[in-house]
Amino acid sequence: MSEDSTTQCLLFAGIFRKPVVAQFDQREGSSDGGALLLKAANQHYRLVEELTACLRDERQEGKVDHTLLDLVAQRVFSIACGYPDGNDSARLGADPIHKLLLDRDPIEGHDLASQPTVSRFENAVGVKELYRMGETLARSVIRRHAKRLRRRVYRVTIDLDPTDDPTHGAQQLSFFNGHYDSWCYLPVMGFLSFNKEAEQYLCAAVLRPGNAPAAVGAVGLLRRLIRILRGHFPGVTIRVRLDGGFANPAVLEFLDAQSKLEYVVGMAKNAVLKRITAPGIGRARKLSESSGKTEHIYGEVDYAAGKWPHRRRVVIKAEVVRAPEKDPKDNPRFVITNMKQNPQWIYERVYCQRGDVENRLKELHDLEIDRTSCTRFWANQFRVLLTAAAYVLMQELRLRAAGTGCARAQVLTLRERLLKIGARVMVSVRRWVIHLPTSFPFLPAFRLIACRLGAQSG
Numbered sequence: 001m002s003e004d005s006t007t008q009c010l011l012f013a014g015i016f017r018k019p020v021v022a023q024f025d026q027r028e029g030s031s032d033g034g035a036l037l038l039k040a041a042n043q044h045y046r047l048v049e050e051l052t053a054c055l056r057d058e059r060q061e062g063k064v065d066h067t068l069l070d071l072v073a074q075r076v077f078s079i080a081c082g083y084p085d086g087n088d089s090a091r092l093g094a095d096p097i098h099k100l101l102l103d104r105d106p107i108e109g110h111d112l113a114s115q116p117t118v119s120r121f122e123n124a125v126g127v128k129e130l131y132r133m134g135e136t137l138a139r140s141v142i143r144r145h146a147k148r149l150r151r152r153v154y155r156v157t158i159d160l161d162p163t164d165d166p167t168h169g170a171q172q173l174s175f176f177n178g179h180y181d182s183w184c185y186l187p188v189m190g191f192l193s194f195n196k197e198a199e200q201y202l203c204a205a206v207l208r209p210g211n212a213p214a215a216v217g218a219v220g221l222l223r224r225l226i227r228i229l230r231g232h233f234p235g236v237t238i239r240v241r242l243d244g245g246f247a248n249p250a251v252l253e254f255l256d257a258q259s260k261l262e263y264v265v266g267m268a269k270n271a272v273l274k275r276i277t278a279p280g281i282g283r284a285r286k287l288s289e290s291s292g293k294t295e296h297i298y299g300e301v302d303y304a305a306g307k308w309p310h311r312r313r314v315v316i317k318a319e320v321v322r323a324p325e326k327d328p329k330d331n332p333r334f335v336i337t338n339m340k341q342n343p344q345w346i347y348e349r350v351y352c353q354r355g356d357v358e359n360r361l362k363e364l365h366d367l368e369i370d371r372t373s374c375t376r377f378w379a380n381q382f383r384v385l386l387t388a389a390a391y392v393l394m395q396e397l398r399l400r401a402a403g404t405g406c407a408r409a410q411v412l413t414l415r416e417r418l419l420k421i422g423a424r425v426m427v428s429v430r431r432w433v434i435h436l437p438t439s440f441p442f443l444p445a446f447r448l449i450a451c452r453l454g455a456q457s458g
Helices: 033-045 047-052 068-080 086-092 096-101 115-123 127-148 218-232 249-256 271-291 343-366 377-400 411-419 443-452
Strands: 009-012 020-023 155-162 175-177 182-185 188-194 201-206 237-242 261-267 295-303 312-321 333-337 423-427 432-435
Touching (some): 033 127, 033 377, 033 411, 033 443, 047 068, 047 127, 047 377, 068 086, 068 115, 086 115, 096 423, 127 188, 127 201, 127 377, 155 218, 155 343, 188 218, 201 343, 201 377, 218 237, 237 343, 249 261, 261 343, 271 295, 271 312, 295 343, 312 343, 333 343, 343 377, 411 443
Parallel strands (some): 155 237, 237 261
Antiparallel strands (some): 009 020, 188 201, 312 333, 423 432
16 A cells, blocks of 8 residues: 555554455545534524624625625534634535535535635624624523523523633733733633523623733623623523622622622632631631531621722631641632622522533633634634634533433533534435434434424434
8 A cells, every 4th residue: 555545545454354444435424414413503593693694794795705604604613513723624625514504515515615715704803793793692692591491580690700711822912921821811701590500601702811800891791791681581680600800899889789689709818808717717727626627617797998988798718628648728718799698608509609610611622712823812802702602502402412411411522422423415306315323322312402403303
């Protein structure tokens, strides 16, 4: 076998009972046969269409081969399938499933947009268009769940959380951040959860410079989300959970000014709060010495920092952490809140539950929301929004997987189980037929999700 022929044919001799030949000659084949579910999920959201409506097409009409809708759909669906970069377009151009997702003939239809076309597209989007896209993403998610829950919502919880996005190159507004010890961006993500549901649904993704304080942009983002939520759920109680980086006077004043809004905001320790907490730490230390375990005591105080216009309730967790072969360590924690329940309930049942956001952030990094390798800052913000849209569709698949083994699966697992299926595409006069393997191990879950998204069992 010559070196030139290895891309078309591989011979495995002496490994199996008979020689095995692997031939790469299936022109009608795709490794993303399950991506049909993404198209079905989008039909319920209309997310790709609504995001496209935010864009202006200033290209010369006679020179356009790929519409804006095609380009947005191509990027969102390919990101969900594991192709986060524009360079991946060269490998996907003739893929029959990806052409089918764009409503093209999977065999005879035009190939997908090339890498240069995708690059020009990403760099052509303006600031106002990006703002409209961000608002559209939030409206689409909120409207979807208002319909799903038939507007029977008594509480909506908003979680904002920043994350790091390491940069490698000359990206605009990339700065060195000492906390993360890297050059980076600091995007902030917004999530919503409804009533007592565990899932936190992504509704906002805003890219920020690498030197941005955690609270930058928080008031504007909260104002937008609260306005949209009030429009869909009049009179609903909104609960906001934020970590210590958001304990900014402007953020707290905004939260205090809202009606029917509860908040819990982490707060960094300082000399005054440490002094107030000292008696509780002493009692927790005695309990820890007696039990040999980590112990904590809850309390509260009306406290006003130097820049606060008035006192606020601060819940205190006086904790002593004990680990094997280590000295006990004082670990006081503080949460600012306007809620009236007892301190332990507020800390454990409300504030600590925001910790699951870390799993959502991990999933977003698994989808490579940090693939912000464009030189222009706004082009990178566009990529972040496209990845957010792909994640929203993946969350819809997980929602439809209720009662199956995929109901709590991470998005990478969902991709491997439901999207990455070898398929052969056949075209007839009346229909397109996708041949999937009968040995597909997650067929029951796939069939159930497809039917819940509108497919008919035959």
